[in-house]
Amino acid sequence: MPTDSRMSAEISSEARIMEVVCAVLFDQQGKVLVCQRPEGKMLAGKWEFPGGKVDAGESFEEALHREMHEELDCEVLIRRKLSPVLHAYESLTIRLHPFVCSLGEDLPRALEHAAISWVESSELNNLDLACADREIANELLLSS
């Protein structure tokens, strides 16, 4: 049984984890959307799956739909959830919740990213992905 001080340390370290959702968004040809983070943001220039932080009171699914509208001006259909990835960067720890999605009616438009691109799953290995995304890419490669 942990002491009270250890318990509070565990609680406070858990509290520093930022919950982030992302869409592994496939088009009808089976290509996946990757987005390049813009200048001025953490991990600028790295490629990622689109998404963002979950706001207080929001479900993961609500956060995902909001981020898709804010960043890509599009609607997506959520198909299934992949395993979350816990990753510690120097400045913060995130828990990244990936959702496999398919496109709704509209094509995404890059409203906030430096660039967006549709790639084959096998091409994900060649991209300079954010570290947390590497595990998601590996899971996709294993299942494809």
Ligand SMILES: Nc1nc2c([nH]c(=O)n2[C@H]2C[C@H](O)[C@@H](COP(=O)(O)OP(=O)(O)OP(=O)(O)O)O2)c(=O)[nH]1
């Ligand atoms: N959106 C997203 N963020 C990721 C991924 N991989 C990864 O390590 N991150 C990190 C980068 C950031 O530290 C954090 C999410 O921040 P963000 O800047 O995308 O979130 P946001 O859209 O809510 O940001 P904001 O500009 O509104 O503050 O998670 C990913 O695949 N997608």
